[in-house]
Amino acid sequence: MDLQFAGRFGANDHLLDSDLRDLELHQAANGAVQLFAVSGLNGGIASYSLGGGAPVLRDSLYHRALGLAGGEATLAEIGGETRLLVEGSTRSALAFHQIGGNGQLSAQQQASLPGAGAAGLTATVAGDLSGGGSVIYGLAKGQLSGWQLGVGGTPGAEVATLGAAAAYARPGAVALELADLGGGAQLLLLADRIEQGVQSYRVDAATGALSVADSLGAADGLGLAEPTALESFTAFGTSWVVVAAAGSGSLSLIALAANGQMSLRDHVLDTAATRFGGITALEVVEVAGEVLVLAAGSDDGLALFRILPEGQLVHVTSLAQASGTEDAGLGLENVTALAAAVVGEDLQIFASSGSVEGLSQFTLSLAELGDVITTAGGRISGTGGADVLAGGIGAVLSGGAGADVFVLRPAEEGRSGSLRITDFEAGQDSLDLSGFDGLRSLEGLQIRSRSDGATLTHQAADGSRTEVVVQSRDGDSLDAADLFADGFVFADRMLPPAEAPDPMRYGSGGADRLTARSAGDQINGLGGNDTLLGGDGRDSLWGDDGHDRLIGGKGVDRLRGQAGNDVLLGQDARDLLVGGLGRDTLDGGRGGDRLLGGADADLLRGGGENDLLRGGAQGDRLLGQSGRDKLFGQKGNDLLDGGGGHDTLTGGAGADVFVFGAGHGSDRIRDFTQGEDVIHLGRLARAGISEDMSDLILQQQGDHTRIQTGAGDILLLNQSAAELSADDFIF
Numbered sequence: 001m002d003l004q005f006a007g008r009f010g011a012n013d014h015l016l017d018s019d020l021r022d023l024e025l026h027q028a029a030n031g032a033v034q035l036f037a038v039s040g041l042n043g044g045i046a047s048y049s050l051g052g053g054a055p056v057l058r059d060s061l062y063h064r065a066l067g068l069a070g071g072e073a074t075l076a077e078i079g080g081e082t083r084l085l086v087e088g089s090t091r092s093a094l095a096f097h098q099i100g101g102n103g104q105l106s107a108q109q110q111a112s113l114p115g116a117g118a119a120g121l122t123a124t125v126a127g128d129l130s131g132g133g134s135v136i137y138g139l140a141k142g143q144l145s146g147w148q149l150g151v152g153g154t155p156g157a158e159v160a161t162l163g164a165a166a167a168y169a170r171p172g173a174v175a176l177e178l179a180d181l182g183g184g185a186q187l188l189l190l191a192d193r194i195e196q197g198v199q200s201y202r203v204d205a206a207t208g209a210l211s212v213a214d215s216l217g218a219a220d221g222l223g224l225a226e227p228t229a230l231e232s233f234t235a236f237g238t239s240w241v242v243v244a245a246a247g248s249g250s251l252s253l254i255a256l257a258a259n260g261q262m263s264l265r266d267h268v269l270d271t272a273a274t275r276f277g278g279i280t281a282l283e284v285v286e287v288a289g290e291v292l293v294l295a296a297g298s299d300d301g302l303a304l305f306r307i308l309p310e311g312q313l314v315h316v317t318s319l320a321q322a323s324g325t326e327d328a329g330l331g332l333e334n335v336t337a338l339a340a341a342v343v344g345e346d347l348q349i350f351a352s353s354g355s356v357e358g359l360s361q362f363t364l365s366l367a368e369l370g371d372v373i374t375t376a377g378g379r380i381s382g383t384g385g386a387d388v389l390a391g392g393i394g395a396v397l398s399g400g401a402g403a404d405v406f407v408l409r410p411a412e413e414g415r416s417g418s419l420r421i422t423d424f425e426a427g428q429d430s431l432d433l434s435g436f437d438g439l440r441s442l443e444g445l446q447i448r449s450r451s452d453g454a455t456l457t458h459q460a461a462d463g464s465r466t467e468v469v470v471q472s473r474d475g476d477s478l479d480a481a482d483l484f485a486d487g488f489v490f491a492d493r494m495l496p497p498a499e500a501p502d503p504m505r506y507g508s509g510g511a512d513r514l515t516a517r518s519a520g521d522q523i524n525g526l527g528g529n530d531t532l533l534g535g536d537g538r539d540s541l542w543g544d545d546g547h548d549r550l551i552g553g554k555g556v557d558r559l560r561g562q563a564g565n566d567v568l569l570g571q572d573a574r575d576l577l578v579g580g581l582g583r584d585t586l587d588g589g590r591g592g593d594r595l596l597g598g599a600d601a602d603l604l605r606g607g608g609e610n611d612l613l614r615g616g617a618q619g620d621r622l623l624g625q626s627g628r629d630k631l632f633g634q635k636g637n638d639l640l641d642g643g644g645g646h647d648t649l650t651g652g653a654g655a656d657v658f659v660f661g662a663g664h665g666s667d668r669i670r671d672f673t674q675g676e677d678v679i680h681l682g683r684l685a686r687a688g689i690s691e692d693m694s695d696l697i698l699q700q701q702g703d704h705t706r707i708q709t710g711a712g713d714i715l716l717l718n719q720s721a722a723e724l725s726a727d728d729f730i731f
Helices: 682-686
Strands: 004-009 020-027 033-039 044-050 056-062 073-078 081-086 093-098 109-112 122-128 134-140 143-149 155-158 173-182 185-192 197-203 210-216 227-235 238-245 250-256 262-269 281-287 290-296 301-308 312-320 335-343 346-353 359-365 369-375 379-381 386-391 396-398 405-408 416-424 430-432 446-450 453-459 465-472 504-506 513-515 522-524 531-533 540-542 549-551 558-560 567-569 576-578 585-587 594-596 603-605 612-614 621-623 630-632 639-641 648-650 657-659 665-669 678-680 697-701 704-708 712-716
Touching: 020 073, 020 335, 020 346, 033 073, 033 335, 073 122, 073 134, 122 173, 134 173, 173 227, 173 238, 185 227, 185 238, 197 227, 210 262, 227 281, 227 290, 238 281, 250 312, 262 312, 281 335, 281 346, 290 335, 290 346, 290 369, 301 369, 301 386, 312 386, 312 405, 369 379, 386 396, 405 416
Parallel strands: 369 386, 379 396, 386 405, 396 416, 405 430, 416 465, 504 522, 513 531, 522 540, 531 549, 540 558, 549 567, 558 576, 567 585, 576 594, 585 603, 594 612, 603 621, 612 630, 621 639, 630 648, 639 657, 648 665, 657 678, 665 712
Antiparallel strands: 004 359, 020 033, 033 044, 044 056, 073 081, 081 093, 093 109, 122 134, 134 143, 143 155, 173 185, 185 197, 197 210, 227 238, 238 250, 250 262, 281 290, 290 301, 301 312, 335 346, 346 359, 446 453, 453 465, 697 704, 704 712
């Protein structure tokens, strides 16, 4: 089952075909499907009708009179009509267009939002209320808010946001999604690039009021960086959300409970074969009970996944743009948006690019789409289509005709077992071994050819041993080239064991002192200047409002200061510390910790072992101390000091200072910018080690420069030694 390139199209108008930010699809009551392509500030909106061939332009307008600062939009049924809500209005109003039956766009309209600031809304989502009417939510300068809309679509009162105000101040928010939990219940989800995670809020079905439900981040195994998109859906009797993150090149699948709790089910990373690195565009489509996930970004490709009922992303195929080949004009350079809809017998997929004008159209034949079939250890057979068959020890899998994917599950820890495939077709079928712990290349497998196929054996570090007997469809022998002609084409999978959290304990709203009582407590101090103490387990401490002091215990803890000037002390183990709003002090203590600053100027100290420190929007001080640390200044004029050990320093935007003292080790700076950043060697000068440029030894090593300081060495990536001068140093 392959993605087919159908062609390129557009409005033949530079303003409408360039800087495309969003794609939205709408199916009218008569079954007609329209595509809306929305461009940035200097562009507009184009409407296309979809059919069996190329899309047909139906309507268009320009943004020039709309007072917009962005180019994203949301389709919603409000007041008995379809509206295209335009995000990024520079006014305190909801901007929208009515959509006609054949895709025509009304003139832009404004509806005043009570209490909204002049910044306008971004990341807008809309839903229905149980008593009639609707509700919309959006972000204005990092503040999450919502409004009720009457039966006719007129904005009414601002919805209540229950609990501490800090829970709704989200300066790092990048995406919102409203998930359907069934029975009229909804859950609002928010992706946060500062918290590097997802927050959920319960939605009151009658009023739209919000209350905090759950959060999921690094301490829970959600290892993402720079989230970019959220897409929710309901399948297999469960509500789900897929989270895309560009910085980590990842897709995460999260199950949503009725009470708003989130459970990480799968987390996959991009590889050279999957081609969704730097992901910025995500689309989820439900077709005949099957779920398809499309992902694309800066990797010049388009990836297709399917989902197993228990919650596993399975890579099926990818389409890559390759210069100098027949695939050079696919329009997949730096994909900015995706949209997909069933039209006739095909799934039609549309993509916009940040590098070339216009849109690309792709198709996927639904006639070739097979079933997803799973078994723990029984015998299962596929259809005549492209099936996904998943089985564990004892399973016998028969794919039948079509390009099938066999998802194989290994033996449990310390055990041995085997499973069998009866009809593998080389060049068409594929094996997914992403569930085999630590298996990243063919070197981790023993492959022995046999007269009717091959036998694969994997010996895992946990003592388990799995044998897979692969019999060929034609009865011939198979070797590694037959089984893995293009190497491993599945995504890398990383997922720690899940643990059920304890119920949340709350403070009084005053100055509280609360101590964890069990092996895995959750405490929220609420308002006041609180002191929260972890115990021996995996504790989660939220300071909330006030100037709080959070102290972890012996376990792997997560500490979140939230609003106020907080002090977070990690203590033992591998802790996660998140500052939030305010001028915070974060100290990881012992263990390899992850420290994340917030919106203000923070102080981050790694402590012992190998830590990761990431600043925020202002000028932060990052001190790695001992260990092999990674420091990321992010925005602002930061100070980065790796301390002892072999450290990697990345200043980010702003004029940064990189500090090195006695015994600093062998370090590297990834983004030194002459004329802006400086290397501070004052401590070495005071110690009489290196007092001026003449004491330094500069060596050109390829594109990089190595500086011998007398106390260690510094590698400047992509920097010429000849261009360095005394102005780049402070002694």
